[in-house]
Amino acid sequence: MKNENLYNYILGIADNSLVLGQRMGELCGHGPSLETDIACTNISLDLFGQVRSYFQYAGKIAGDDRTEDDIAMLRKEREYRNVLLVEQPNTNFAYSIGRQFLFDVYHLAFLSELQKSKDLTLCAIANKCIKEVSYHVRFSSDWVKRLGDGTEESSRKMQEAINDLWTYTDELFHQTEADKVMVSEGIGVDVTKLKENYYKQVSYLLDEADLQVPESKWFQKGGKEGIHTEHLGFLLSDLQYMQRTYPNMEW
Amino acid sequence: MSDKKNWPLWEIFVRSKNGLEHRHFGSLHAADAEMALENARDVYTRRNEGVSIWVVESKHITASNPEHNGELFEPAQDKVYRHPTFYDLPDEIKHM
Amino acid sequence: MSEEQIKNLEDQFEARIARDEKIEPKDWMPDKYRKTHIRQMSQHAHSEVVGMLPEGNWITRAPSLRRKVALLAKIQDEAGHGLYLYSATETLGVSRNELYDQLHSGKAKYSSIFNYPTITWADMGAIGWLVDGAAIINQVPLCNTSYGPYARAMIRVCKEESFHQRQGYEIMMKLANGTPEQKDMAQDALNRWWWPSLMMLGPTDDKSVHTAQSMKWKLKRKSNDDLRQQFIDQTVPQAELIGLTIPDADLKWNEDRKSYDFGEIDWDEFWQVVKGHGPMNKERMKARVGAWEEGEWVRDAAMAHAKKKQERKQKQVV
Numbered sequence: 001m002k003n004e005n006l007y008n009y010i011l012g013i014a015d016n017s018l019v020l021g022q023r024m025g026e027l028c029g030h031g032p033s034l035e036t037d038i039a040c041t042n043i044s045l046d047l048f049g050q051v052r053s054y055f056q057y058a059g060k061i062a063g064d065d066r067t068e069d070d071i072a073m074l075r076k077e078r079e080y081r082n083v084l085l086v087e088q089p090n091t092n093f094a095y096s097i098g099r100q101f102l103f104d105v106y107h108l109a110f111l112s113e114l115q116k117s118k119d120l121t122l123c124a125i126a127n128k129c130i131k132e133v134s135y136h137v138r139f140s141s142d143w144v145k146r147l148g149d150g151t152e153e154s155s156r157k158m159q160e161a162i163n164d165l166w167t168y169t170d171e172l173f174h175q176t177e178a179d180k181v182m183v184s185e186g187i188g189v190d191v192t193k194l195k196e197n198y199y200k201q202v203s204y205l206l207d208e209a210d211l212q213v214p215e216s217k218w219f220q221k222g223g224k225e226g227i228h229t230e231h232l233g234f235l236l237s238d239l240q241y242m243q244r245t246y247p248n249m250e251w
Numbered sequence: 252m253s254d255k256k257n258w259p260l261w262e263i264f265v266r267s268k269n270g271l272e273h274r275h276f277g278s279l280h281a282a283d284a285e286m287a288l289e290n291a292r293d294v295y296t297r298r299n300e301g302v303s304i305w306v307v308e309s310k311h312i313t314a315s316n317p318e319h320n321g322e323l324f325e326p327a328q329d330k331v332y333r334h335p336t337f338y339d340l341p342d343e344i345k346h347m
Numbered sequence: 348m349s350e351e352q353i354k355n356l357e358d359q360f361e362a363r364i365a366r367d368e369k370i371e372p373k374d375w376m377p378d379k380y381r382k383t384h385i386r387q388m389s390q391h392a393h394s395e396v397v398g399m400l401p402e403g404n405w406i407t408r409a410p411s412l413r414r415k416v417a418l419l420a421k422i423q424d425e426a427g428h429g430l431y432l433y434s435a436t437e438t439l440g441v442s443r444n445e446l447y448d449q450l451h452s453g454k455a456k457y458s459s460i461f462n463y464p465t466i467t468w469a470d471m472g473a474i475g476w477l478v479d480g481a482a483i484i485n486q487v488p489l490c491n492t493s494y495g496p497y498a499r500a501m502i503r504v505c506k507e508e509s510f511h512q513r514q515g516y517e518i519m520m521k522l523a524n525g526t527p528e529q530k531d532m533a534q535d536a537l538n539r540w541w542w543p544s545l546m547m548l549g550p551t552d553d554k555s556v557h558t559a560q561s562m563k564w565k566l567k568r569k570s571n572d573d574l575r576q577q578f579i580d581q582t583v584p585q586a587e588l589i590g591l592t593i594p595d596a597d598l599k600w601n602e603d604r605k606s607y608d609f610g611e612i613d614w615d616e617f618w619q620v621v622k623g624h625g626p627m628n629k630e631r632m633k634a635r636v637g638a639w640e641e642g643e644w645v646r647d648a649a650m651a652h653a654k655k656k657q658e659r660k661q662k663q664v665v
Contacts, residue, residue, distance in 0.1 A: 032645035034429055035430070041419055052416075069410075154645065251521060
């Protein structure tokens with residue numbers, strides 16, 4: 001492939017939306033109210049829409065006949081580059097909201113930088129996605145506040161979720177080799193520069209939600225290199241089921 | 252079951268595009284006004300139906316009683332002089 | 348009110364409906380009208396919401412991203428339709444929570460078809476094509492029903508549902524034109540969903556209670572048997588077009604009637620499922636009750652937060 005770095009870079013971005021979209025999709029029909037159900041499905045739909053734009057572009061770059069579905073569904077588990085955060089399960093609604101919130105704040109900052117990319121396609125995708133993600137931030141932040149500053153039970157559950165998910169936040173700011181090359185070419189986003197502001201923003205909101213900012217300094221990493229938590233394999237078995245069971249067919 | 256814990260009902264008004272009035276679209280449940288706005292966005296404008304949303308908690312709406320329709324609305328029925336067709340014009344004048 | 352006065356009001360009420368006037372929430376209405384509407388509208392709402400489950404089953408396993416977003420959007424619409432219909436029912440003075448209680452306790456019914464399992468991807472096609480197809484036949488006349496809020500909700504529902512059946516038929520078409528394995532999958536789904544879809548249009552006219560009254564109130568415009576015939580007549584050519592076979596050996600075009608004759612429906616199975624003995628009745632209720640109970644702390648938190656925020660605001664004003 002001529003531009004393997006760009007290809008890998010796009011996959012790195014898109015896999016986050018793919019895996020998170022899949023997780024949000026799991027909630028459909030099982031939310032705490034019909035209204036929240038509809039809202040979570042909207043987020044899932046936004047994310048899958050983004051995935052399709054990214055993978056269609058990646059397919060073009062690969063220059064062979066691979067489709068968005070080939071890229072989404074026919075890789076091995078070690079070839080997915082999403083961060084560990086987004087693959088964490090829907091343990092309860094606080095985990096779903098916590099995961100969404102911790103990712104959304106990063107996602108918005110990332111996309112506003114990606115809008116400055118020299119790659120015009122990525123730039124255009126970022127332009128479109130940023131409005132969706134701004135809404136996601138608003139939605140998940142509001143819910144963190146409701147749960148954090150709600151009842152005793154909800155506050156405990158929200159705190160527990162934040163504590164457990166915190167360990168996956170640092171990885172958002174790691175750079176892979178493809179990232180570095182892309183940054184040097186003016187195409188990619190230097191995520192290391194987003195870190196300080198991210199923790200500032202997240203801490204501010206947690207404080208507003210009457211929650212403690214976790215103090216743990218030990219972080220998990222590996223997703224960007226394809227070393228995932230045990231959860232991803234199960235998620236992929238669902239995601240890939242049809243394509244694996246009935247290979248080379250059109251749907 | 253304690254009833255006061257339930258999310259109250261809100262009435263949703265949506266402006267489809269600028270230049271048009273807000274129209275009643277339906278209702279939904281939400282814990283507070285912000286949530287009502289967000290829910291309304293997701294429930295009633297998924298297909299690009301709106302550019303502006305109003306939400307009002309249903310209990311704040313005061314409605315007229317249909318039993319009073321006679322005294323409220325019927326007196327207006329015979330006030331034909333409020334309509335242009337009440338007035339005679341010579342045939343030569345086409346528009347006025 | 349004296350009996351005579353009530354009788355008088357009832358006569359006026361029926362006359363209004365006969366004149367095609369709409370009834371609005373605060374209008375006087377006979378108790379039976381209110382109760383019948385609460386029952387039918389909430390059943391309708393429950394069906395939308397329970398109906399999310401068999402399809403929701405396949406969101407994570409949809410075979411392509413295009414199919415996945417279409418399916419998600421369709422199920423989301425069903426949540427929306429449940430919501431519109433619950434809201435319309437609430438105008439009759441019953442809360443959504445009460446309606447949920449009726450569903451969860453088994454007191455309220457929902458469409459029996461959702462008690463069948465979705466075991467292959469082709470079931471997504473069959474549901475969209477057949478189940479939504481049958482539902483549309485039932486629903487379109489309701490856009491003109493006598494109770495204003497119900498009619499308005501149905502107009503919105505019908506407008507949004509227009510893509511649902513196409514979504515399903517497209518899935519079936521793709522399978523039917525695909526590999527032999529895919530075509531088998533489609534045929535198998537048609538075999539399993541055909542008869543339940545016919546049952547979905549309700550018991551035969553001679554076994555159907557409420558019909559006369561419902562006709563008068565425009566809750567029904569055609570009899571169950573007429574609707575069923577309409578469904579069969581429109582669906583058979585659609586199956587032929589994509590090379591699938593309707594699983595009914597007695598199905599035959601009747602030139603005199605200009606309609607299809609069809610075989611005996613297994614009403615015993617229908618009543619078994621209605622009574623709760625379908626393959627998935629228990630699972631469906633478990634999922635709904637589970638979502639509701641697990642969501643309680645979330646709903647409570649939102650209310651507690653709203654109250655705190657309100658109090659803080661008031662303090663600031665003072």
